[in-house]
Amino acid sequence: MEVLIAEHAGFCEGVERAFKIALETSRAGKPVFMLGNLVHNKQVVEQLKAQGVRTVSALSEIPPGTSGTLLISAHGVPPEIYEGAKKLNLDIVDTTCPWVKKAQKIAKELAEEGRLVMIVGDKGHPEVKALVGWSGGKGLVVEKEEEIDKLSLAPEARVGILAQTTQAEAHFDRMVTALKKMVKDVVEYDTICGATSKRQSAAVEVAKKVDLMLVVGDQMSANTKRLTELCTQTGTETHQIQTVEELDKKWLKGKGRIGITAGASTPEWVIQEVITLLRAP
Numbered sequence: 001m002e003v004l005i006a007e008h009a010g011f012c013e014g015v016e017r018a019f020k021i022a023l024e025t026s027r028a029g030k031p032v033f034m035l036g037n038l039v040h041n042k043q044v045v046e047q048l049k050a051q052g053v054r055t056v057s058a059l060s061e062i063p064p065g066t067s068g069t070l071l072i073s074a075h076g077v078p079p080e081i082y083e084g085a086k087k088l089n090l091d092i093v094d095t096t097c098p099w100v101k102k103a104q105k106i107a108k109e110l111a112e113e114g115r116l117v118m119i120v121g122d123k124g125h126p127e128v129k130a131l132v133g134w135s136g137g138k139g140l141v142v143e144k145e146e147e148i149d150k151l152s153l154a155p156e157a158r159v160g161i162l163a164q165t166t167q168a169e170a171h172f173d174r175m176v177t178a179l180k181k182m183v184k185d186v187v188e189y190d191t192i193c194g195a196t197s198k199r200q201s202a203a204v205e206v207a208k209k210v211d212l213m214l215v216v217g218d219q220m221s222a223n224t225k226r227l228t229e230l231c232t233q234t235g236t237e238t239h240q241i242q243t244v245e246e247l248d249k250k251w252l253k254g255k256g257r258i259g260i261t262a263g264a265s266t267p268e269w270v271i272q273e274v275i276t277l278l279r280a281p
């Protein structure tokens, strides 16, 4: 059996940076609170937990008067979280990915220009919720073209459109085209990050050459989900697995070439376990 690994797969710079900062912060000796998950990967979150980092789902879970540090995740948070943390006298360690920061700045500026801010992204994803916050709470999140078609926007509306950093390029382009059919004054910002584009192209390239494609990553991870969708669209049988334990050996029967890719938040050791199993005699 031949195993082909996508040229770009696994931890991206943004996740690597966030993980490194979080580990350093956990060693500083103060209580560390993480709002939500640092990145969408169970193994990463568990490793931080083992280092003493406590996960909270809201600032209200941190007792007032607690001296400690708030870790902001790579996905970013809305502005009110920074204000809330200051009120609680917490130190802030911000691991928001620079690509996400850039998208937040654009959302804020578009809102300040008085434009309707349209965000192409997964409703409910922390990055997207934060972008809505940076747009002054008025950002409109759209996932599918049909949603744009159903909007009753006046032709003279002024709209700014941007993307969650992990969207697929072709999908964002289709969304922009659909919007431009409805309104004339559209400014578009392709805020999809370089790591996402590279991982998507590399995954599709491998998927086209193999009999079976395995995408390693957490079900909660938006970029992993997108890799799975894109590989499936090539027509190659594709399965997303979180760890090697989820690999069903029945999938391998009669398959000569197996392709592997992994989401930007999947640690190298998790990918290696899958490769080792496939290469085992």
Ligand code: SF4
Pocket (backbone or CB within 6 Å): 012, 013, 014, 015, 074, 097, 098, 099, 100, 165, 166, 193, 194, 195, 196, 223, 264
């Ligand atoms: S996928 Fe892109 S935006 Fe997300 S953390 Fe990685 S580099 Fe940053």
